Amino acid sequence: MANKNILIVPGDGIGQEVTAVGKKVLDKIAAKYNHQFNYDEALIGHVAIEATGNPLPDESLEKMRNSDAVLFGAVGHPKYDNDPSAKVRPEQGLLKMRKELGLYANLRPIKLFDELLSASSIKSEILKGADILFFRELTGDIYFGEKGRKNDGDTAYDIAEYSRYEVERIARRAFEAARTRRKKLCSVDKANVLETSRLWREVVQKVALEYPDIEVEHQFVDSTAMMLIKDPCRFDVVLTANLFGDILTDEASQIAGSMGMLASASIGDGTGVYEPIHGSAHDITGKGVANPLASILSAALLLDISFGLKEESVAIITAVEGVLKAGFRTRDIADASTPANMILGTDAMGEEVLNRI
Numbered sequence: 001m002a003n004k005n006i007l008i009v010p011g012d013g014i015g016q017e018v019t020a021v022g023k024k025v026l027d028k029i030a031a032k033y034n035h036q037f038n039y040d041e042a043l044i045g046h047v048a049i050e051a052t053g054n055p056l057p058d059e060s061l062e063k064m065r066n067s068d069a070v071l072f073g074a075v076g077h078p079k080y081d082n083d084p085s086a087k088v089r090p091e092q093g094l095l096k097m098r099k100e101l102g103l104y105a106n107l108r109p110i111k112l113f114d115e116l117l118s119a120s121s122i123k124s125e126i127l128k129g130a131d132i133l134f135f136r137e138l139t140g141d142i143y144f145g146e147k148g149r150k151n152d153g154d155t156a157y158d159i160a161e162y163s164r165y166e167v168e169r170i171a172r173r174a175f176e177a178a179r180t181r182r183k184k185l186c187s188v189d190k191a192n193v194l195e196t197s198r199l200w201r202e203v204v205q206k207v208a209l210e211y212p213d214i215e216v217e218h219q220f221v222d223s224t225a226m227m228l229i230k231d232p233c234r235f236d237v238v239l240t241a242n243l244f245g246d247i248l249t250d251e252a253s254q255i256a257g258s259m260g261m262l263a264s265a266s267i268g269d270g271t272g273v274y275e276p277i278h279g280s281a282h283d284i285t286g287k288g289v290a291n292p293l294a295s296i297l298s299a300a301l302l303l304d305i306s307f308g309l310k311e312e313s314v315a316i317i318t319a320v321e322g323v324l325k326a327g328f329r330t331r332d333i334a335d336a337s338t339p340a341n342m343i344l345g346t347d348a349m350g351e352e353v354l355n356r357i
């Protein structure tokens with residue numbers, strides 16, 4: 001029996017709706033497998049700015065540090081997207097959380113449930129069997145380097161920086177993961193242009209020597225973007241830097257049918273954070289139609305990675321598979337052949353999953 005403290009951080013927009021469902025799934029697991037999960041909640045993003053003026057209040061950070069794992073929703077608000085001069089932004093809370101908790105490895109598994117083959121805009125014969133695990137570096141790169149303006153504001157810059165140890169630690173994690181999978185690793189960079197990428201490649205080549213059982217290739221990011229759509233099945237573990245990983249994983253989400261299906265784990269040396277890769281989606285917020293499966297699958301990753309509860313994690317994934325097999329869909333993963341009565345809202349979809357655990 002595990003006794004764990006889980007912090008629920010729903011954040012903004014549909015983050016609230018889907019995280020509530022993710023939490024219910026954790027509750028069901030606790031009841032069924034006789035674990036004790038203790039919950040607390042914390043603010044981040046736009047809701048935190050509204051309440052405190054700060055996108056990541058110290059109190060939230062403290063709670064995160066003191067919890068065994070965090071189930072996270074999303075941050076963002078359209079108000080800031082249309083105001084480039086805003087000094088305080090919801091995303092700053094997310095970035096600060098990643099940096100402060102040392103969440104340097106962002107795992108984004110892209111796995112297509114067979115039932116959703118037709119939900120993707122990519123041909124099913126190309127997609128079938130695709131199963132990719134992205135390792136996106138999360139606390140370095142152009143995201144965290146010096147940024148600013150010069151020439152009276154007419155010139156702007158963002159500096160991309162990587163240190164050897166930053167590449168090394170995530171590379172090791174990715175190689176270790178490849179060992180438990182199909183033993184292939186593709187490191188993605190832009191070493192034909194960028195100095196940070198040349199360091200990246202140098203370090204990955206060196207770490208690779210410790211893993212002679214793993215087949216390694218180095219690809220440029222532009223050609224990887226093309227190959228992901230042309231032949232997604234050729235990839236197993238993909239290791240890449242922060243910005244390239246941000247872009248490639250949104251692209252790769254289409255392999256899984258919808259962003260609404262994809263969970264992620266952000267891990268480092270302390271508390272792990274588990275979240276859908278989708279954003280706050282204010283266009284559908286409050287309508288009760290958001291797909292809760294990414295949050296539910298994030299809960300599954302949490303149990304597996306942070307608590308080592310493999311059986312419980314598999315129980316959730318199997319339940320999700322069961323729901324899809326039974327034909328239930330949320331709007332985002334429905335297609336022309338889905339009968340209207342099989343298209344469920346957020347809570348009803350959650351109930352179907354709960355019933356199968």
Ligand code: IPM
Pocket residue numbers: 075076091094246277
């Ligand atoms: C993500 C998001 C974030 C990022 C944004 C919200 C800052 O796109 O987690 O992929 O760019 O990392």
Ligand code: MG
Pocket residue numbers: 246247250
């Ligand atoms: Mg992104």
